Amino acid sequence: MNARRPYRSDVSDARWALIEPVFTAWRARRIGPGPAARVHDLREIVNAILYVNRTGIPWEYLPHDFPPCKTVYGYYAKWEADGTTQQVHDLLRDKTRRAHGRSPQPTAAVVDAQSVKTSTNVAETSQGQGIDAGKRTAVIGSGAAAFTALATLADLAKDEIGTHAVWILCRRISGSTFDGGTADQLPARGALGLAAKAAVDDGHADAVTGFRTEAIERDEDGRPILTGEDGRRLDPVDEVIVLTGFRPDLSSSPRSASASTYASRPPPRRPR
Template structure:
């Protein structure tokens, strides 16, 4: 990494050590006779992606001490397309599960949706209106494990019904995590989702709302509500700015990777920090 003052979103040495092997393997697979020299530090590319993810700025407004924004987006798109981002996210999730004494393959999951507004650059065909929340934009269909870490993510127009998206989500969950046999959901999912899950060997249970007045965390399902709170700490996800749904999905994976790597290294996201407290290196 070239010398510069660190940003709060930068990877510390400990966090980079968790993911460097995956990125190093990616670069090694693309190095050979006649290959142009790699001039950009992959750690700086990741730092730039996390800066956009955490602050919510347009890519073209990246500070000049990062690599060019078009280069950053090129890596972002390539890593999304070839599965590198997903691989890094899943690697961190498995490490986190083992740290909590859980086996890497999950056996249970929680599903829910989150509707967010879209920006002006999102095509009309890629968005819709959530009739329940009266929100025009996109809908995130998310499945997490019981720690709240993402297992499957699908991004659709907000007009897609929870049950329709829920069936697609269960299909992806069954394909990518066949060890999952139990799923908790809220009352927004119809019986067709329960039947769809049963056909895939997944027992879908609807968690009923507490009858008492006032706020009460819902049993089992509270973990995914906390996950949505984690996502909202990343300003790029407060509104969907991505032109393509798959780019939105990738931005969620980066946010979860950011959160999970901080947890694994015992780091937090303080509201202030002195120069001597900053764990990020500048050399």
């Protein structure tokens, strides 16, 4: 590893010892036994991804003491596409569950982007019926997919009593949270941002800002309760929809679960 001052997001020696074999094997499969130079330290690539994941900055703002942002993104994209990220996630999940005396394979499924059934070719009144209608739903994420979920739930709330969204954000709401609105260079993206803003302004969604999920518990009725790293404990919800790209570990025993510490929020865009 190159000598530099450490960042708080850097992977620790103990955690790197757990996941290094996965990345070393990945590199060996791609390069083979030949003399080709290993240009970049894989631990530094992981550290750079964790830095962007933790801070939420655009790729282009990656500090210069990391490898080039386009290089880091290239590794990130490959690991996402070929299942390496999922392999690391599964490894850490299994070890965590074993350490807590649980079966390595969870009995509950992750609710992710596929939970929101929405399409521009389907009537709004039919979107999400039987899935989110009449429920209190936590939406985790801050991109176009999260905007779509919020807009869909807001539409359902107009006809289905009890439908409400809890929008969970790692960062505070600012002028850029909803993208560019009417001034956005991509009109469709701007429209989604405005729809999400309207969902909050009209009271169909509550925004919980500066919240990073530390654990998920269950109330007596089995409803998820999200607890943040800062100790905040949210009211129970009926469903949790993860729209961040990465899939944090929301699998659980009947009472509790812990979120993945490897990656919970992906960098949103390819670097320019």
